[in-house]
Every structure is written in structure tokens, then in C-alpha cells.
Amino acid sequence: MKIKILVFLIACCTLFAGVKNDATAPTFVLMNQDSEMVDLASFKGKKIILEWTNHDCPFVKRHYDTENMQELQREYTNNNVIWLSIISSAEGKQGYVTKSEAKGLTASRNAQPSHVLFDSNGDVGRLYDAKTTPHMYVIDEKGLLRYQGAIDDLGRTGALFSTDLSKAKNYVRNAMNSLFLGKDVAEKNTRPYGCSVKY
């Protein structure tokens, strides 16, 4: 135990990879689709959902083609929740888009994110240890990380080939429901699935 803590402390000091549940979510500042700088800290007092995305990833495509992701975005942005779609694809890699392309995608897919954020050097992705697209994070009003992991329980290829995504157990929705009720999140850390983030 002690050794573990020691190792953990060293890891924290050197590079801080990954984020801990129920700890303060690391803040960041990224540019959005309108060339505005968006600071995570400025949303304190609101619930925040982070969505790592890559529009060409088959898993992400499936969630957008079925309107599953948009519905979730609509449901929460209408309820005063901040939804940040983050693109960590490096320039030249799959999923990398310019600001105008991103706006086009949002319009054509009828998506409802509060902001689309660009992280083409991957710093924020690595800070959060984002592994896949989609990879979801839920942050509460106090800035504490309350959920990280998959969007639902259709891991592996379920999401890709299964017919009805709406019947899946949606971890993000469950986490948000718990937060709205002021309860502890039951499943706060799941294994994300999807395509690798194209750092």
C-alpha cells in the first residue's frame, strides 16, 4: 500500500497521467469552433460532460448515425449541462478537422455540443488519459470527476453491430441521473471502447 502511494505520488509529480474519480478534474483551456478560448474552470457550478470524438471512427459514426449521441447531447444541454466534444486527433490523422469542417459536421449531424474543442497536440487527451473515441467523462458542479469510461455497456463490437443502441445501459445517463438526484455514481469507472484516439 505504502509503496503504491509512493509510486503514485512520484507518478503525479512527473507526468500526472490519468484522472482519479471523485478528485478534482484537471482544468484546461482549448480553442473552440469559433476560435474562442474555452476554460474548463469557467464552468464551475455547472455539470460538464466531456466526449472524446473522431467523426470517422466507426464506433462514433454508429452513435451519431443512430442519433444516440445527439439525443444525449440535447437532453443534457437543454438542462443547463455543458457538453464539450473534444477532438484529439493529430493533424494528418483520422478525425482531424478544421474549425469550419467541425461546424459543418455539427450542422449536418444535427449535433448539440456546447463547444467543439480542438486538442490536436493531444495534451488534454493525455492529461485525461483518453483512450478511445467515444470516451466519456462527467464532472460535477464542484469540479470533481464523477464518471469516466464507456458511453454504454455495448463494449467491444456490440455498439458497432448491435441493432438498437437505445436499449443499451447508458453509463453516462446513469451517472447524470445520480448527480441530479444528489447521489453517488454507482458505476464510476468503466472500460471505454471504440477506436483508439489518433494522437
Place this chain on the structure above:
Amino acid sequence: MRAAKPPFPFMRFLSLFLIILAFAVDAKAIKTDHAEISIIGKNNIISEPGTIDLGYKFIFTPGWHTYWINPGDSGGPPTFQSSQVKGWKINQNLWPGPQTIEYPPLMTYGYENEVVFPFKLEIVDLENKETDINIKFLVCDDICVPEEANLKLILKNKILNIEERPDELKKWTKLVPVRGPPDLKASIQNNQIRISADLIDRGSYFFPYDDQVIDFSTKQNFLDSTLSFETLDSFDGKVNGIISSESGFFEINKKVSLQETVQQTSISLLTAIIFALIGGLILNLMPCVLPVIALKALSLVKNANESRSSVTMNASAYVFGVILTFMVIASLLISFKNAGELIGWGYQLQSPFIVTLLCLLIFSIGLILVINIDIFSSAGKLERFNKGSGLVNSFLTGALSVIVASPCTAPFMGAALGFALIQPDIYSYLVFLSLAVGFALPYFLIAIFPSLVNFLPKPGQWMESLKQLFGFMMFGAAIWLLWVLANQVDANSLLIVMVGLFLSAFILWLQKTNFKHSIKTALILVFVYGYCLGNWDFKENTGTKEDDSMAWSLEREIDLRDDNRSYFINFTAAWCITCQVNEAVAFTDNMMEIFDNKDITYLKADWTNRNATIAKELEKYNRSGLPVYIYWNKNLDEPMVLNELLTEGYLMEIIDEN
């Protein structure tokens, strides 16, 4: 591929021929953007109903891959769906062992370039029939593309529309994991899972079925047929997956007890240091150490009226002697360990040579105490050299007490030192240092607070009597060491040790009688004796008194486990005092009867002499010292490591509860 773009006329002819042949049996490889999929088998002529082996074969665009049943950090496995048709049944496909495909920081598991997923087809009758098979899969290099293929499996005129590729099918079927070997074991300590089996080699890798065992990109370390790696915090104790080895893949499905680790095997560094400190303190009371230590205390009492600084100096010299000696022993043990030797605490007593030396030493100390000679200084010189030689004396006493303490393993020290020896070197040194500090603690305190000496009783004649009494304690310790030796060597070898005892007594008598040439005589005798001892070939005592029906061996243990029969293992040695006490207290005839009645096989692993198998076995339980008691029955996933101090009642409780 070949049929699509034939480069030479001959190939063109061949491909034409293949196409004709393909039409004849209607076998079509389905092409998608990044893959070519077909069904292969041994033989396409079906002469009778029965089960036949087939496989879904994928050839990907070079460098592309699909995934294993657990894809790792990203991706997903292919799915196979077939319509139900009367007259035959397509079984679920099997998953050959995958390869690791790394995309740092991610780790994925899959098959690059090509793969065959074997499956079985149960043919009930030979009527013509066909089934549609829908295959959905993800094919990836840097990016992923979901693809889909629809194949038809057709039986027409007793001919199945498959490609005959018996060698390929055989090759991939051999990669399907088989049941794990009987010596496969899994354990956990400090969040590290350790999986061991003889089959595990340097290239082995553990592929988990479950998501919650490891971070897929965690480094897996190999040492001595053992794979070890860090678990996730969410690990629930189920080690479920497959392991690659040179001879193929095998399954592992073990549960490791997380609870036991907390209590027994995994103690933290801090606990180990505290245990070592307490253990060191308790060592002071051990029968072979007490006299030596007490003498030091007595000399402090004698000098109580001396200056404070002198007391401090003496106590410090003693503490220094203790710590230095411990650190020398620690570096020896650690360098042995790093050289790959299997060693344990108390191991030094496995060498008859060392036991002999210790026996002579302790016997001589006993004699010196009883006949009361001052070996280091004769009366006149004492006053003059008091300061200098006194300090050397204190230092040597410290060193000596550590050496004579080594046979006495205090109950806590098994765990603490076992922990120490499997840790990185720096931790090993820390634990040994703490042991040394614990051992020297009383004198440490005196060094800091010299006035404590005033609380010790006033010197007087009683000191002489006490000294002599301690001498007899030393004789007792010598007798015990002789007995240990008797368990190790034959009667002739024992004789030379007795002669050694005789010579020691003689030399000391010469000294006592102030014989003129006593020093010279002593030197000659020691030289002659040393020469004899050096040339003496200690013969191991081969005739064991224990009947073999109780002797432990790894094979017997595995056999018992395979037969679901309970067993109890007693790891013991003649030189382990705690073991002897436990044997007298707990392993009574009554207890043996209970073992018999409950069909518990009692096995005894005797470590009196060196034995690498036993040392290795102890390491599995994270121990390097004795005693160790192991109990297993079929309700326990992993053998249970019992308390180091046994009573009949405690044993009964364990047996009744489990």
C-alpha cells in the same frame, strides 16, 4: 488475390483452372475492401453424417488486422451469425490465441495479416442444403473500417463448398488455447499478480478475458517461470484469460484470494519495518542471545559509576557492532539472492560447517562464563587499556550477539524477512536495518540516556553467579546445535565436532591455568583442528527417520489437489526452534488421528538440509523462513497459509471452519 491479377501465363492458366474448380463446388472467397474471407476444411467430400472441423479464414490487406474476443483498449472482435437450417448445425467459432498489437499508449489484441477461426459443423443428414452466414468485423491498421461479408455454406451431392486447406486449419486449431497445466498457479501480492507454471517462458504473455484484471498496456515481467504484472484497483480476484507459451496457448481460470493477501502474504513495507523492529527486540530474549547481551548489561552495571560519556561510548560501540554485522549479513543474503540462489532466513544453518562453528563458539562462550576467565585482558592490563579495548570489546560483543542470534527466528521475523528478500534491494536493506535497530534498541537508549544505567541493579557477587548460570544456558544452546547437526550428518562427522568441543575446553583450561606457552599451544591446536575440519567431508545423514509416507513432494501435492483431497503441509527443519515447539504442542497423536479421520493428508517438508525445491515452494507463499504451515481443501481456491504459532485448538478451528 491470385485469381484477380495473374502475372504469368502459367498463373493465368492455374487461376482459370481454380475458377472452374470453384464453380464446380461453388466455393467463393468473399472480398471486402480490406479482407478476403472463405471457409476452409480438411476435405470437401462428405461421405457420412458426423461432426467436421471447418474454419473461417480471413486474409487482410497486408499490415491490417482484426481483433481477438477481448480486443484490448480499442476495436472489437468479429461476429458470426448463421441462419438455422434443418439437417446440420453450425457451432460457435473458437478463438485462436492472438498477438499483441501495440499503439502506444494503447494495447490491443488481435490477428495481423491473416487468421482462421476454427468451428465445428454437425452434419445430421446428407441431403442437399445451404446456410447463409453473416460475418461482421472490424479491420484496422491506424484507422478502423467496419466490414461485412455474407457467405454461403452449401452441401450439394455430398460435396461441401469449402476450400481444402487441411494444413492451415491444423495450424490455427493448434493455436486455440488448451486447458492449463496442473502446476499452473496464480497469486497476488501488493497488487501484483503472479502466474507461474513450468510452461511459462520469456516470450509468454497473459491475455485477459475480462476487462477488470489489468491495464492492457501494463508491462508483464518474466522471471523463473513466473509472469508478474500490476492489477487494476477494480480487480475482483478472478484471473481469467489465456497465456502464450512456446508450445501454444493455455487457459487460466483461477481465483486469487484478495483477503488472504491483506492478512498474510502481502505486508507493506511499513509493517515489515515495524515487525522487524519488534522482532529484533524480541531476539534479545532468545536463549542463545540473552547471555551475551546480559553480559554487556552487566558490564554496563559494573561501570555505572564511570563517566556518562564512557557509558555512551560503550553502548554506541555495541550498537555500531550490531548494525554493522546485520548489514554485512544483509548484503551477503542480498548478493546471494541477486546471484539467483534460493535462500531463506536460517539457511545458514543448512550448512553443517556453519552449525559446527556456531556450536564451538557457543560452547566456548559457555565455558568462559562458567570458569570465569577474562579472555580479552588479564588483570593488570585491564585498567590501562580500559577505554580503548573496552570499546573494541563492546563492538565485538555486538557482532557476536548477532551471530549467535541467527539461529533463533522470532515468530514475526519469518514474514518480515520473507518480505525483505523478495523486495528491491533498497527495501531489503531497510528491513534489515530496522531489525538491527530493534535488536540494539535497549543499548541505543542507554547510549542516548546514560543515566538509565542507574536504574539497573547494583553490582555485586550476584553478577558472578548469574554469569555462571548463563554459561549453562550456552551449553543448552550448544546441545541443541549438536542435535541439529546429528540430523544433518552421520556419526563420524559428529565425532569431529565433539573432538572440537574437547579441544576448545582444553585450550580454555590452558589459559585459565596460566600455562606459559598457552597462546602458542592454543594456536597450534586451533590450526590442527581447523585443518582437519577443512578437509573433513561432512556426510549427509541419508537415513531419514520419518517414513516416506509423510514426505512432501510437489507431485504429491498436485495429485492430492487434482483428486480434491485435503492436505496439510508442515514446512519444518531441525534448526527451527519454533517448528519444534509447534510440533510438540500441536501435532499430537490426537491431532494425527483427527487428520486421519477427516482424510487430510499430512505432509512434511523437511528443510534441515539444503533443498531447492522446498525453497522454491516457500517462495510461492512469499516466505523465506520457517515455520510455514499450509492447509488446503477443495473449498479453498488457494492453499491457506496458517499462523506461525500453532495450538491444537487453532488447528481444529481451521479444519472445522473450512
